[in-house]
Each structure stands twice: as structure tokens, then as C-alpha cells.
Amino acid sequence: MERTRNSMPDNKNSLDKLPNAMTTGPASRDFMKGEETGTGNEMYGLMTELYPICRSITGNGVRETLRIMKEHIPLEVHEVPTGTKVFDWFVPKEWNIRDAFVKNSEGEKIIDFRKNNLHVLNYSIPVRKKVSLSELKEHLFTLPERPDWIPYRTSYYSENWGFCMSHAQYLQLREDEYEVLIDSTLEPGSLTYGEYRVQGETDKEILISAHICHPSLCNDNLSGVAIAVFLAKALSRMSLKYSYRFLFVPGTIGSITWLSLNEREVSKFEHGLVAACLGDFGRFTYKKSRRGSAEIDRAVINVLKNSGEAYEVTDFMPFGYDERQYCSPGFNLPVGCLMRTPHGRYPEYHTSADNLDLVRPEYLEGSLAKYLEVLSVLENNSRYLNQNPKCEPQLGRRGLYQATGGQKEGKSREIAMLWVLNLSDGSNTLLDISDRSGIRFSAIKEAADLLKQHGLLRECGE
Ligand code: ZN
Numbered sequence: 001m002e003r004t005r006n007s008m009p010d011n012k013n014s015l016d017k018l019p020n021a022m023t024t025g026p027a028s029r030d031f032m033k034g035e036e037t038g039t040g041n042e043m044y045g046l047m048t049e050l051y052p053i054c055r056s057i058t059g060n061g062v063r064e065t066l067r068i069m070k071e072h073i074p075l076e077v078h079e080v081p082t083g084t085k086v087f088d089w090f091v092p093k094e095w096n097i098r099d100a101f102v103k104n105s106e107g108e109k110i111i112d113f114r115k116n117n118l119h120v121l122n123y124s125i126p127v128r129k130k131v132s133l134s135e136l137k138e139h140l141f142t143l144p145e146r147p148d149w150i151p152y153r154t155s156y157y158s159e160n161w162g163f164c165m166s167h168a169q170y171l172q173l174r175e176d177e178y179e180v181l182i183d184s185t186l187e188p189g190s191l192t193y194g195e196y197r198v199q200g201e202t203d204k205e206i207l208i209s210a211h212i213c214h215p216s217l218c219n220d221n222l223s224g225v226a227i228a229v230f231l232a233k234a235l236s237r238m239s240l241k242y243s244y245r246f247l248f249v250p251g252t253i254g255s256i257t258w259l260s261l262n263e264r265e266v267s268k269f270e271h272g273l274v275a276a277c278l279g280d281f282g283r284f285t286y287k288k289s290r291r292g293s294a295e296i297d298r299a300v301i302n303v304l305k306n307s308g309e310a311y312e313v314t315d316f317m318p319f320g321y322d323e324r325q326y327c328s329p330g331f332n333l334p335v336g337c338l339m340r341t342p343h344g345r346y347p348e349y350h351t352s353a354d355n356l357d358l359v360r361p362e363y364l365e366g367s368l369a370k371y372l373e374v375l376s377v378l379e380n381n382s383r384y385l386n387q388n389p390k391c392e393p394q395l396g397r398r399g400l401y402q403a404t405g406g407q408k409e410g411k412s413r414e415i416a417m418l419w420v421l422n423l424s425d426g427s428n429t430l431l432d433i434s435d436r437s438g439i440r441f442s443a444i445k446e447a448a449d450l451l452k453q454h455g456l457l458r459e460c461g462e
Helices: 014-024 039-050 060-069 133-137 167-171 218-235 253-261 263-268 295-305 361-380 408-423 430-437 441-453
Strands: 076-081 094-103 109-112 127-132 177-187 190-198 205-211 243-249 269-275 284-287 311-314 335-339 383-386 425-429 457-459
Touching: 039 060, 039 218, 039 361, 060 190, 060 218, 127 133, 133 177, 190 218, 190 253, 205 218, 205 361, 218 243, 218 269, 218 361, 243 253, 243 263, 253 263, 263 269, 269 295, 269 361, 284 295, 295 311, 295 335, 295 361, 295 430, 335 361, 361 441, 383 408, 383 441, 408 430, 408 441, 425 430, 430 441, 441 457
Parallel strands: 205 243, 205 269, 269 335, 284 311
Antiparallel strands: 076 190, 094 109, 094 177, 127 177, 190 243, 284 335, 383 425, 383 457
């Protein structure tokens, strides 16, 4: 699979086309009718730019990443000082790294951080010394079952140093005196995160969260970052019912920090999704919120069910990404995680093979479309009241009934209208009607709009 930066078409402004369908106004939040946008290539381009940066849970790699993201969305960057108590945790010392290598006695660099930042155990303390092969081996990490790949390893909360390398190269190491250098700093500083809010008609919010702490790894989680950035970009041009809050935080400690410092904001969250692992070819996998049947869970499952594609739904479990924090019992927020192949379930996970070849623009584009479709359900999921509830209204008189039978499209539109009329007694939402009828949400919404235009339906609360 060969791909180069040069093959990326130059279509920087193509996303502008996406929200055009919104000109019908806020009554119909139909942002699913985007044309082919080339947005997949733009997301891939952003990932390509971010890929070489050595990120961690703190430090300049995160700052540089947020700076590049700011070229797309005007996010706010926050710095939280080392030592700040955040629930049961403390913001750690800040880690930065300039260089690292292992040289043999001939002065040859056998491991070079500048070639791949996964070579360094992330959060390694500084070291400069000469070591024997056996001492060096105590600090080496490899993947014997995948001998050509470099593993990704971290040591955030216990001070250590180390290098990661391919097992094939490890097997070739010979007795020698090695020079080891890790030119890093681990000092008081701060934890950096990014936040971006899109204001809708109401202050009720939908949370989209992505972790930004992984170095040169693509599916986990530059794909989630790219999806969230382009989702934010698209939403910021739309007429919306909900407000949206995008968090770009280092995994675990970042969401804990945000929740600790913003506890009062949490009550605004009506729905939320953690965006991760969205650029590979795998089918969609949805991990439910801890609540299990929150509206977000139902909306995602409804969209996946009607997609005609294979998909998987898993129950909540207290491991994974930042949904662990959002769904901790003290918050229990309705936050799920919509992925393609989940963490740990693809062989390239947390290795150098999770690179720009594993992800593709078309899969990113499909993931963004899925997110937009889910949000479209949430945005449009209202209750309606049938204005003619005693027996069916005469649709034919209003031009809503196909006089001659057999036209498939007209027939399915009629069936959608009959479902909407029958279930619109004020207690069912359009999502309820879609679930019960097995008809796509967008078709149910179209039927509701049509009936409303003809005075047969009124939106509750209007
Ligand atoms: Zn990860």
C-alpha cells in the first residue's frame, strides 16, 4: 500500500460545501446531505502533518499539536500547573525531549529517536552513560511476535528510562560498550489541553472528546483528533439546537483534570462521544455509555442498524479511553465511544505499524459522515403531536397519497407518514418512531416535515 503526501489533492476549502444543506433553516437540521467533499483527504493531510510530532501527556509536543489544530479551529489552549490536585491525582511533571540515541562502540547510532519517536520509552528520564549489553537489555522493549515493529511504551507514573526497538534488530545486538543518551527533561511545568465550543440555540451541550497524547501513532489516535477537528469545523458553520464542546486532552489525566476543574459545566452535557480509532478499514464498533440506554446509545445504534453495513455494539466496561472518566459513577455521563476497530483488537495497535499506511482518507470520511449522522439524529429528535388523531387523515386530498399503487418510493414515504402520524401522540420521539418502524431516521424526519407543512403535525413545545 503506497501513499505519498504528493498524492493529496489540493482541496482545502471543500468542507465549505458540507453545510449547504443547512440553508433550509434550523427547523430541519439536515446536515447529512453533504456532497463528496474531499474532507477525507483534508483529514488525512492533518494527520500527516501531526504524525511526526513526539507527543506525550504533557510537553511541547502537545502544544505544537494544538498550534497546528488551531489553523483549522480557534480552540482555546489551557495550561494546568504541575502539582495541581485533580480528584485523586496530581498533574505530573512536564516531559520534553530533544534527542535520544544508542550508539555502538564504533560510534554508529543503532537506535535513533529522530528516525522514529516510538524508539524512546515515553516519559523517559534523562540519561547519558555508557552501558554493557546486559544493562542495555534491561531497558529495551521489543515485540517478539511482530519482529519488525517498534512497540509503543510509556512510563508516566514511575521514573524510568528505556528504548523500544524491533525484535529483529534486538536479536542482532552483540557484546559491546554502548553509549546511551536521552536528552529529556522532567520538570515542573504544566499539562496542556485544548477546548473549543460551538454555540447552538441552547446551552445544552454535546461533548466530543479525543485524546492527544500519543506520539507517532495514527489510528490511535490522530484519526480521532482529525475527525473531531473537522466535525468542529463543519458544525461551526451550521445552525444547531445543541451547543458542542470539543475537548482535546491527554488520555486519562487530561479528562480527569478537565472534569476536576470544570465540574460545574458537567450538568450541561446531554450527550457525548469519545472519538478514537476512526481511520482503519474495520467496521464500526460502538461502546455504550455506562447508562446503556441513553439517547446517545440509542441514536448511534439506530444509525448503525440502518446503515446496511456490518457493525458491533459492546456494553460499557471500565477500561478503554476517556469514557472511563466521563462514565465514572460520580459523573455517569451519557458518553459512549464510536470507533472502527477498537484499541487492542488490531495487530498494529500501539506499534510503529499504526502509521499513515494503516489509515485511509475514505475511511476517515466514512467515520466523519457517521458522526454527522448521529448528531443529526440528536439535533432533530423531537416529539410531535398528530393534529388529526381520530382516524387517519385523508392524505390523498392533500396530495400526500400515491393515487396509483406500485411506486416504491412513494409507497415507502407513505408508510413513513403513517408511522409518524400514528405514533405522534406526544410521547414518542422521532427516534422512537424510527426504532419501532425500522425506517431510517432521515426518512422519518422527512415525513414529519412534510406532515407539518400540511398542518397535520405540530412539534411539541412549539
Ligand atoms: Zn492508545
